[in-house]
Amino acid sequence: MTQQVDLIDGESLVLDVTDHPDLDRRARKRLKIVLSMSNGVQTITAGEFSALSWLEAMALSDPLELVKRIEGVMGLTPEPEPLCPKSARALVFTVLALFLAARVNDAKPWHVRSLNPLTLGVDDWVPTDLSRFPVLEHRLIEEFESAAVRMSGSLTSAWILYRGFDPVAALDEEAGLHARGLRFDLHEIYVDNGCDIHTTTNQISSKFGS
Incomplete structure (x- = not known):
């Protein structure tokens, strides 16, 4: 299992979570999350790239939305629950x-x-x-x-x-x-x-x- 954090260029934090046991099997491919002072939040997987600027991140109405987006890319977001009454x-x-x-x-x-x-x-x-x-x-x-x-x-x-x-x-x-x-x-x-x-x-x- 690969799970490491690197600091590159003095301004970017890279989290490599490839093969993390909690990842959805479909997401178990080369996956990196880059937190960059200049470029915001970047998620990199095999053949896919997405980015969110810090300005966009700070404009989110819910601070947890940033975490949810990252979790979604990692495959950690649970499937939507069916219509299931709780009481x-x-x-x-x-x-x-x-x-x-x-x-x-x-x-x-x-x-x-x-x-x-x-x-x-x-x-x-x-x-x-x-x-x-x-x-x-x-x-x-x-x-x-x-x-x-x-x-x-x-x-x-x-x-x-x-x-x-x-x-x-x-x-x-x-x-x-x-x-x-x-x-x-x-x-x-x-x-x-x-x-x-x-x-x-x-x-x-x-x-x-x-």
Whole structure:
């Protein structure tokens, strides 16, 4: 392995990192990074050369951008992460967003309402603009009462998915999908599908007959 630092011409620092073990295999070729007082930052690989003046480097809004650029040339920058929710709430939001986007042209429109049954009273769960639909009010309250019971009282935020004026499913902040009197764990479905968010979204849509 070659890894050495040389000072040349009294003004240029050369870092030779050829065959460094942390380098991406595709980048394991003759690689040098030159920090030059007069010529800025230069990266030299087999058949490739790039340079960034110190004026350009100092103009970067993020000082770490210079490091990121060098890491990119060295092949040390990780591959972009796929769409991968990191929390239960993020999983719910991502699934809802993908589901609604895929059905934007449906004849009967889909939409979501956010409700908070623990900080709002039962009478406040139903949006005021739907108060003229007493049957719908009853269905909404019944849905969230059963959801809260299944969550042992820990349900603090939830989202109702409607098709037109009909509530089809409820999703809670613990990544639970409540539909047809059952609760499905979105996270389990997500893991079972190899953390493929698109496959997960397609699968959970079948839980409420869409």
